[in-house]
Amino acid sequence: MSTGRFITLEGIEGAGKSTAARFVAEHLRGLGHTVLATREPGGTPLAERIRALVLERGPEPVTPVTETLLMFAARALHVTNVIAPALVRGEWVVCDRFTDATRAYQGSGRGVDPALIESLAHAVHGALNPHLTLLLDLPVTEGLRRARERSGVASDRFEAEAVSFFEKVRAGYRGIADAEPARVRTIDALRPLPEVQAQVLAALRPLTRGAA
Numbered sequence: 001m002s003t004g005r006f007i008t009l010e011g012i013e014g015a016g017k018s019t020a021a022r023f024v025a026e027h028l029r030g031l032g033h034t035v036l037a038t039r040e041p042g043g044t045p046l047a048e049r050i051r052a053l054v055l056e057r058g059p060e061p062v063t064p065v066t067e068t069l070l071m072f073a074a075r076a077l078h079v080t081n082v083i084a085p086a087l088v089r090g091e092w093v094v095c096d097r098f099t100d101a102t103r104a105y106q107g108s109g110r111g112v113d114p115a116l117i118e119s120l121a122h123a124v125h126g127a128l129n130p131h132l133t134l135l136l137d138l139p140v141t142e143g144l145r146r147a148r149e150r151s152g153v154a155s156d157r158f159e160a161e162a163v164s165f166f167e168k169v170r171a172g173y174r175g176i177a178d179a180e181p182a183r184v185r186t187i188d189a190l191r192p193l194p195e196v197q198a199q200v201l202a203a204l205r206p207l208t209r210g211a212a
């Protein structure tokens with residue numbers, strides 16, 4: 001049995017990850033692959049409960065390290081119970097956010113020590129890393145405009161953050177893309193949807209060609 005491929009989508013809020021993730025999954029299914037579409041934080045019943053906890057806006061401050069640990073607690077469940085078994089079955093996993101989100105949001109955005117993040121990443125998923133990451137990149141103001149247009153007022157702890165926070169997150173993501181050009185393909189998400197989809201298809205091609 002062939003081993004599946006692991007594809008992640010990343011970007012700031014409103015960048016179009018979820019829209020692109022659905023497109024990727026449909027495209028791969030059209031090529032005859034079995035696709036597991038999932039997301040983080042979440043992807044298992046218990047991890048979805050952690051998601052609700054970490055996104056909730058409550059009176060008690062959540063420290064950046066707590067936030068980081070909760071992301072990895074959810075990820076440990078998700079990797080062990082869902083992602084790794086699907087890859088072993090030969091499925092393609094399309095995941096809306098993964099560890100790059102922790103690097104960008106908790107590391108660059110909140111200032112959590114990158115060494116702590118890498119140590120947790122190693123403990124939780126070891127050598128299991130995405131074969132391909134699509135970074136949907138666009139100016140923060142446009143991402144926030146799209147997100148607000150879609151869902152109205154900010155409703156969770158992240159949506160309530162200032163533009164300056166998302167600027168740090170965006171810079172973090174761009175730093176990851178610069179450091180790992182073979183894995184991370186940057187998509188100009190400011191373009192109209194058909195053009196974004198064309199960029200996505202071009203980024204997928206080396207992977208799908210190798211697995212025809």
Ligand code: Z5A
Nearest residue numbers: 013014015016017018019040041101102105146150158193
């Ligand atoms: N988080 C974290 O801090 N650390 C971690 O390790 C992880 C996550 C894993 C929830 O994530 C929060 O968790 C997230 C980071 C944190 N908070 N923030 N920000 P999430 O992924 O579930 O939530 P999100 O980032 O808020 O996703 P989103 O707002 O749904 O954004 P999106 O998926 O990138 O966007 P979309 O729904 O595909 O598109 C937004 C709108 O734009 C929608 O109306 C589309 O129809 C429209 N759209 C899409 N593409 C286009 C183009 N090309 N042109 C015009 N309009 C478009």
